[in-house]
Each structure stands twice: as structure tokens, then as C-alpha cells.
Amino acid sequence: MKHPSIDKLAWYSGGELPWWPRWTIRRHVAACAQCQEEAALFRDTAAAVRLETGEMPAGVQWDRLAAEMRANVRLGIEASDAISAYGKKYEIRPVQGMSWRMAALTTGFVFLLSIGYWLNAAKKSEQIVAMRGPDPIVVEASERGVGMSDGTKGMELQGPKTNHRAAVVTVSTIGSAGARYVDEETGQVTVNHVYVE
Amino acid sequence: MFMWSKRVSSFAVAAGLACLGQDAGVDLRGGLKINLPKDSPLAVASLDLGPSKATARGGAVMLDLHASLRLRNLSGKRVKGVTLLVLAQDVSAGGKGSVAAPSLDVAPGEDFPVRIDLRMVRPMSNGAEPLVQVLLDGVLFDDLSFFGENRLNSRRQLTVWELEARRDRKHFQQLLEARGSETLQKEMMAAISRQDLRPRVDVQVVRRGAMPRGANAPATNYEMDREVQFSFLRMPGAPVELMAGAARISGDEAKAPHLEIRNKELKAIRHLEIGLALKDTNGQEFFAATVPYDELLAGKGAAALRDSATLRVRHTGGSRLVLEGMAGFVNNVEFADGGYWIPSRADLADGRLGQLVPPSPEEQRLVQLYRRKGLLALVEELRK
Numbered sequence: 001m002k003h004p005s006i007d008k009l010a011w012y013s014g015g016e017l018p019w020w021p022r023w024t025i026r027r028h029v030a031a032c033a034q035c036q037e038e039a040a041l042f043r044d045t046a047a048a049v050r051l052e053t054g055e056m057p058a059g060v061q062w063d064r065l066a067a068e069m070r071a072n073v074r075l076g077i078e079a080s081d082a083i084s085a086y087g088k089k090y091e092i093r094p095v096q097g098m099s100w101r102m103a104a105l106t107t108g109f110v111f112l113l114s115i116g117y118w119l120n121a122a123k124k125s126e127q128i129v130a131m132r133g134p135d136p137i138v139v140e141a142s143e144r145g146v147g148m149s150d151g152t153k154g155m156e157l158q159g160p161k162t163n164h165r166a167a168v169v170t171v172s173t174i175g176s177a178g179a180r181y182v183d184e185e186t187g188q189v190t191v192n193h194v195y196v197e
Numbered sequence: 198m199f200m201w202s203k204r205v206s207s208f209a210v211a212a213g214l215a216c217l218g219q220d221a222g223v224d225l226r227g228g229l230k231i232n233l234p235k236d237s238p239l240a241v242a243s244l245d246l247g248p249s250k251a252t253a254r255g256g257a258v259m260l261d262l263h264a265s266l267r268l269r270n271l272s273g274k275r276v277k278g279v280t281l282l283v284l285a286q287d288v289s290a291g292g293k294g295s296v297a298a299p300s301l302d303v304a305p306g307e308d309f310p311v312r313i314d315l316r317m318v319r320p321m322s323n324g325a326e327p328l329v330q331v332l333l334d335g336v337l338f339d340d341l342s343f344f345g346e347n348r349l350n351s352r353r354q355l356t357v358w359e360l361e362a363r364r365d366r367k368h369f370q371q372l373l374e375a376r377g378s379e380t381l382q383k384e385m386m387a388a389i390s391r392q393d394l395r396p397r398v399d400v401q402v403v404r405r406g407a408m409p410r411g412a413n414a415p416a417t418n419y420e421m422d423r424e425v426q427f428s429f430l431r432m433p434g435a436p437v438e439l440m441a442g443a444a445r446i447s448g449d450e451a452k453a454p455h456l457e458i459r460n461k462e463l464k465a466i467r468h469l470e471i472g473l474a475l476k477d478t479n480g481q482e483f484f485a486a487t488v489p490y491d492e493l494l495a496g497k498g499a500a501a502l503r504d505s506a507t508l509r510v511r512h513t514g515g516s517r518l519v520l521e522g523m524a525g526f527v528n529n530v531e532f533a534d535g536g537y538w539i540p541s542r543a544d545l546a547d548g549r550l551g552q553l554v555p556p557s558p559e560e561q562r563l564v565q566l567y568r569r570k571g572l573l574a575l576v577e578e579l580r581k
Contacts (some may be wrong), residue, residue: 136406142399143513145314146294153257155285155292158314161263167392168555171402172487173454173506180558187565189558190312191297195349196404 003035004028013042137196141169141177146194148177157192229262230327238272238336238344239279242308251328258321260328264313269306274338276303277359280351282334285317292317295334295349299358300558302339353468357529360539362559368542369563370579378576385567385575392556392564396483397513408450408507422447427456430474430526430553432544436462437469437527440499446520451475452507454488456525459499465533466494471502472528474553475510477518484553485510487528526550 004012004025011017012025029035139148143166147156159166159181166179175196182189228251231241245265252259270276278299285292296313303309315329335345337355345351373381401408427442442456454473460466473486490502512518530538545551556564567575 136403136409138401138403138409140399140401143397145316147316148292153292153319155294155315155317155319157283157294157296158316160312160314167561168395169398169400170484170486170555171400171508172489173402173404173504173508174489175402175404175506177400177402180555180561182561182565184565184569186310187562187569188298188310189300189562191299191558192294193297193349194294197293 003032006038009035009038010042013039014046137175139171139175139177139194139196141171141179142166143169143179146177146179146192148194148196155194157194159192160190228260228328229264229331230329231266231331233333234346237333238270238274238338239268239276239333240271242267242269253321254318256321257318258328260315260317260319262313262315262317262329264315266311266313266331267308268311269308270303271305272336272338272344273305274340274342275305276301276309276336277339277362278337278355279311280334280345280349280355281311281313282332282346282349283313283315284330284332285315285319285328292319293349295351297351297354299355300362300562353531356537357539358558360537361557364539364542365557365560365563366579373576373579378572381575381579382572385564385572388556388560388564389568391551392561394552395555396481398483398485398510398518399513400485401509402486403507405505406507408509422452425521425523427454428522428524430524430547430550432527432540432547432550434538434541434544435527436460436530436532436538437466437494439471439525439527442525444523446523449511449518449520450507450509451485451520451523454504454506454523456488456502457499458490458494458502460494460497462532463496464536465496465498466530467533468531469494470528470530472526472554473508474524474526475508475520476522476524478521479518481518482524482549482553483510484555488525493533524553526554528554 137150145156145158163181163184166181168180171177176193178193180191247263249262280295280297283294298311334349335347335351337343343352372384422445424443425446429439438459438461440457440459444454445452469490471488474482475485476482486508494500
């Protein structure tokens with residue numbers, strides 16, 4: 001009996017194998033006491049690690065961090081492949097033929113999968129939109145003026161034409177922003193504010 | 198240019214904006230409405246809409262309003278400050294703004310200008326509601342009496358500005374009388390230097406929830422929140438003591454400040470304002486925000502002030518800064534008996550406070566007068 005490699009056993013225990021290899025290894029493990037022991041050891045170790053790292057520090061947005069790390073790892077692998085392939089000749093393999101029955105079966109299967117994926121994705125995106133609350137209203141004080149916006153609508157009170165640059169800007173934590181201008185001609189002071197209710 | 202009497206206290210600038218709207222294909226009937234109460238001590242003397250324009254953008258209208266308004270003092274007292282409430286319907290969260298003119302000295306019968314420069318994006322209206330309404334929120338007179346609806350707490354703000362104006366005028370007048378114009382000139386140069394050296398920052402605030410990701414935020418660096426304790430800038434005369442305080446800092450954001458305060462006086466406090474200064478990793482410190490406390494604080498009483506707001510600060514021009522520390526100081530206090538406390542010139546003489554606390558509108562006006570017209574004009578103004 002040929003045992004699966006130790007890497008594959010580890011991936012199998014973590015549930016990280018694709019469908020076909022997972023099925024073949026499951027069949028082997030069910031009949032092999034040695035591999036059953038190995039798989040159980042991997043599962044125990046993974047559970048212990050999960051317990052240790054269960055609590056993330058406050059403020060870490062794990063999902064975003066994980067997504068970005070995955071993206072960076074993929075990018076690194078692709079860059080590495082591209083560098084190692086530089087200067088090598090492409091291998092041209094002969095195209096293998098496929099019977100018309102196999103082609104029809106594959107097409108139907110892919111079509112069904114696509115419909116399923118599309119329906120599921122549409123439902124998920126609706127759920128995400130429903131779960132997401134309205135955008136927060138951002139109030140801002142800058143040299144050019146004070147304004148508020150919720151991403152789609154907004155208003156801004158600007159400085160006078162004679163002096164666009166605010167001399168003092170500040171915000172209040174109750175949700176207001178202020179900018180103070182001094183008219184260069186008359187010296188008159190104007191203070192603009194916007195407020196969120 | 199139009200003229201109005203006191204009786205005609207409400208009007209809509211329909212024709213002017215409708216013409217502007219026709220160019221852009223936007224129907225702006227009744228676009229701007231100025232509503233003054235019947236017994237208003239001010240009347241609109243003239244209105245110039247200058248280069249105002251309205252542009253249709255899909256289902257929205259973008260209004261660029263540049264209104265130059267002249268108001269006439271119809272009362273028998275001198276006007277020291279005015280706040281106009283600017284209401285824009287259908288804009289986020291009610292779309293409330295204000296334009297205030299502090300440090301005025303308008304005699305009865307005289308006019309003074311107020312500019313409203315407003316840019317607004319809102320859904321296309323059916324024309325029933327005016328795009329922008331301007332209302333009188335408050336007028337402060339030289340005897341510190343007040344007229345107005347006070348929806349924005351204009352009475353408090355205008356009174357604080359007027360008290361600061363009196364403090365600073367007195368300071369400069371005393372310098373002039375005691376040490377002459379040369380010392381006054383030196384003081385003006387120091388004031389100019391303080392104003393010019395103030396760090397230029399833009400500040401954003403979100404009352405609740407997370408601040409949207411900034412356009413210049415790094416793509417992959419995540420800065421974890423850390424609790425940072427306030428340092429306090431103490432003023433000997435302040436009626437409130439800041440006992441402790443902290444906020445969470447993460448990159449260019451400061452979140453959820455909380456403070457413990459104690460009333461040192463026997464009389465109760467109706468409102469107080471804490472000034473918040475932030476310090477970046479380059480050691481630059483700047484005034485960024487105020488944290489108000491609007492509950493009654495009994496004489497000798499203590500209270501905890503908790504806020505859920507998030508602040509974000511960046512250099513003007515957009516470059517990112519990283520926050521390191523915070524400092525708090527008492528900015529102003531309103532007592533339950535109607536009295537006020539503001540920092541004295543002696544309090545502000547402390548180097549760090551002098552740099553952080555913004556100059557009063559009156560100091561800015563006097564500095565501009567000195568810059569524009571010279572020492573003689575300033576001396577003449579102070580001897581009025």
C-alpha cells in the first residue's frame with residue numbers, strides 16, 4: 001500500500017485539499033491505521049494553535065489583513081514564477097483530443113456550476129448591501145472651507161474670494177467644523193460652520 | 198442690487214437664480230430665501246449674487262452660491278456680532294451651516310457686509326422648497342444683550358468672542374498707554390509670528406462609527422489602536438480642573454476621547470469646552486478640536502466626559518502625519534448664573550499655550566489692520 005506524502009496528510013487534516021485528492025486520501029486513511037494516527041496528530045496540533053491565537057489584539061481587522069496577506073503571497077509567487085521563467089523557451093505540447101461525449105458532459109457541468117455560482121453570488125451581494133449601514137457623515141475643516149458629506153450629498157461653506165485661506169480651522173466632537181477667515185481688504189472676520197444633527 | 202425695508206423681512210431670490218438656472222438647464226425657482234423675523238433688529242439692505250451658478254449633474258444639482266449681503270442695524274444699540282443660519286434642504290443630515298461675523302462695531306443705522314460662499318450637491322428638487330434658506334440665528338449688542346432664535350447656541354459663541362475681543366483690545370490699549378507705540382509694534386510682530394507659525398492642518402470628524410478609509414492611507418500597513426493619556430496645560434485661573442483623560446490613537450486618527458473634570462468653583466457650570474491639541478511624531482503640536490460638556494456640573498462637583506467621535510488630521514495639502522500624543526486645556530466656561538470664564542492674557546503668555554490656543558477674532562482683525570494700514574492706523578483704532 002502506498003501512503004500519501006506527509007504534506008498531503010497535513011493538508012487533508014486541515015481540510016485544505018481540493019475535492020478529488022481529499023476523496024482519495026480519505027479512502028486511504030479509512031483503511032490505514034498509521035495514516036489515521038498521523039492525521040489525528042495534525043488535527044490536535046492545529047486545534048492547540050487555534051486556541052493559542054484565538055484572541056486577536058484590539059483594533060486588528062483580521063479579515064482585511066488576511067485578504068491582503070493572501071493577495072501579497074499570490075503576487076509574490078507569481079512574480080517569482082515570472083522571474084524564474086524569464087529567458088526559458090516555452091514547451092509546446094501536442095494537443096490531446098477529447099471525445100464528443102466528454103466535451104458535451106464537461107460543457108453541461110461547467111454551465112450548471114456557473115448558474116449556481118451566479119445565483120449564490122447575487123444573493124450574497126444583496127445580503128452584504130442589506131447588512132451595510134449608511135455611510136457615516138464626515139465633517140471636515142480645511143483651509144479652503146468647511147463641509148460635510150455622506151458620500152453622495154454634501155455642502156461646503158467656502159472662504160471669501162478676497163482670502164481663500166482660513167486662518168484657524170477646528171472641529172468639535174459633537175459633529176461640527178469651523179473655519180475662520182480675515183478679509184484682507186476690510187479686516188472683517190468671518191467664521192463659517194457646518195453641523196451634523 | 199435690491200433695497201428692502203424692515204417690513205419686507207422675507208424674500209426669495211427667485212428671478213436671479215432662475216436666470217442662472219436656465220443657463221444650466223436647472224429650474225431654481227425660489228432658490229435662495231432670506232428670512233428675518235418681523236421684529237428683527239437687522240434688515241437686508243442689499244444683496245449681490247455675483248458669480249453664483251447652478252449646474253445639473255444627472256439627478257443632482259450643484260449649486261455654487263456667492264452671495265454678498267449687506268445688513269442694516271435698525272436697533273438703537275451697537276451690534277458686536279451676528280450669526281446667520283444657512284439651511285440647505287435634502288443635504289446630508291439636515292445640511293445645517295452658519296456664517297458668523299464676530300468683532301463688529303456697527304452703530305445704529307449703519308450697514309455691514311456678510312458673505313455667504315456655499316457649494317452644495319443635492320438631489321434635483323421639484324421646486325417646492327427653496328434650495329437654501331438663510332435665517333437670523335442671533336445678534337449680540339454692546340451691552341451683551343442678545344436677539345435671536347439661538348438654535349446654534351450663537352449667544353454663547355458670540356459672547357465668548359466679544360469677551361475675548363474686550364480682553365485683547367484692553368491688553369493692546371494698556372501696552373500702548375504704558376509703554377508706547379514701539380512696544381505695541383513689537384507685540385504686533387510677535388502676534389504675526391504666532392499666527393504665521395501655526396501648523397497648517399485639515400481636520401475631519403465622524404461622530405459615530407468608523408472613519409472612511411483616507412485616500413492617502415497606506416495600502417497594507419495597519420496601525421493598531423493604542424490608549425494614550427492626555428497631558429494637561431493648566432491655567433491658574435481656570436475654574437475647571439482636568440483630572441485625567443485618554444483617547445485611542447491609531448496612525449492619523451484619535452478616537453473616543455474621555456476626560457475626568459472637576460469644578461473648582463462653588464457655582465454650577467452650564468457648559469464648558471475643552472481644547473484638544475494633538476502632537477505628531479515630528480514633535481509638531483497643533484490645536485485640532487474642541488470637546489464640549491453640555492450637562493450641569495454642580496459647584497465643586499466632578500464628572501466624566503465620554504465621546505464616541507473619531508478625529509483624523511492631515512497636513513494641509515494632503516500629506517499624512519502620524520499622531521503620538523495629546524494635550525487638553527480648558528477653552529471656555531459658561532456658568533449657570535450666566536457668567537463666563539475665558540483664559541486671561543496672562544494665562545496665554547505661557548509659551549506652549551500661546552502657540553496652541555488660536556488668536557481671538559479681534560486680535561486677528563487688529564493684526565490685519567496693522568499689516569494693511571500700519572502702526573498709525575492701529576493706534577488710532579485702539580484710541581477710539
